[in-house]
Amino acid sequence: MPLLVSDCPRCHSEKMTFDVLSTVPTGMQDGWQRFYEAFSVCRHCHRSTILAIAQSDYHAKDFLDENPPTALKGALNQYFNVEGFICLKDMGAEQPPAHVPDPIANAFREGAISIATGCWNAAGAMFRLAIDLTTKPMLPAEEVEGLNNRTRRDLGLRLPWLFDNGKLPGDLRGLSNCVREDGNDGAHAGTLKKEDAQDLLDFTSALLERIFTEPERIRLAQERRVARRAPKE
Numbered sequence: 001m002p003l004l005v006s007d008c009p010r011c012h013s014e015k016m017t018f019d020v021l022s023t024v025p026t027g028m029q030d031g032w033q034r035f036y037e038a039f040s041v042c043r044h045c046h047r048s049t050i051l052a053i054a055q056s057d058y059h060a061k062d063f064l065d066e067n068p069p070t071a072l073k074g075a076l077n078q079y080f081n082v083e084g085f086i087c088l089k090d091m092g093a094e095q096p097p098a099h100v101p102d103p104i105a106n107a108f109r110e111g112a113i114s115i116a117t118g119c120w121n122a123a124g125a126m127f128r129l130a131i132d133l134t135t136k137p138m139l140p141a142e143e144v145e146g147l148n149n150r151t152r153r154d155l156g157l158r159l160p161w162l163f164d165n166g167k168l169p170g171d172l173r174g175l176s177n178c179v180r181e182d183g184n185d186g187a188h189a190g191t192l193k194k195e196d197a198q199d200l201l202d203f204t205s206a207l208l209e210r211i212f213t214e215p216e217r218i219r220l221a222q223e224r225r226v227a228r229r230a231p232k233e
Contacts, residue, residue, distance in 0.1 A: 003075045004040055004051060006082040011045035018042055018051065020076065023069045026052075029102050032061045036069055037086060038076075050086040055079060090116075094201065097209045099216035104133045108204060111197075120197040121190050127200040128155060131179060134211055135159065138167045156180045169210050175203040 002020045007013070018040035027035045034055040041048050053076065055064065060079050069076055093116040096108035111126030132155050139152055139162075151157040159176050162168040168176075178199035 002069055002072045004038060004053070004080075004082060005075055005077050006051060008042040008044060008047075009049055009085050009087070010042060010047040013042065013044045016042055016044050018049070020069065023053075025068075032058055034064060035083075036080070038069065052083045052085060053080040054083050056081045094205070097205060097213040100208050100212045101133075104130050104208065104212075107133065108208065111201065111204070115197050115201060118194075120192040120194055123197040124192045124200050127197075127204045128179065130204050131155060131159075131207060134207060135162060135168075138162055168207075172203070172206055172210065175199075175206055178203050 004018045004020055005015055006018060008016045008018075018038075020038050020040050023036045023038045025034060025036055029035070032055070036053050038051045038053050039048060040051050053069075055061075057079055064079060069080070072079070090113070093109070093112040095112070096105040100108065107126050107130040111123045111130065114120070114123035114126060135155070135158055136152075139147065139158070147161060151161050156179055159168070159179055163170060163173045163176070178196065
């Protein structure tokens, strides 16, 4: 049976040994880093915890391809870091749309977790970050009339410019009103309410789906179409 050494969130014992009874894969990042939830039992208090673990050693990629965590013996800490544990913050947190780049997806997840735990200002800051990371690359590198440094820098000014110049789908403009000039949506002032955070969630979800999810789904469908019609060997 594999083991994990971690602090126990149930009895607060430090660097305690856990028996890992099962693991569930939850994702992969950068083509090699695997993430798991590990159902584990503390040897001190004998109570269970679901630990979130992340692969720490790139060079173990091929080995872990063939050997899932539950097939290993000894401590999993030589291959994985304990990132935390599953708790109230993970209940009902919305997941990012499919095919979103990792830095943007991570910001979205933090925003969704903040909404699930009632932290509206933190949610607003993380959704603004996801929108910022998505829209900055859409700006032309060259000088363009009407596109000054302030518009490039300020998300509340950048979005109208992108809509006006056909860089963003026009039917999202109404939803984008939740992002206002100079961060005057409460993210800086600390005055966001639940409805404000949910508006930012809705716009961010719709934006990411249109920019990343839908084009990738179409590309994959086209690949499948070509594969179906390829000559059989």
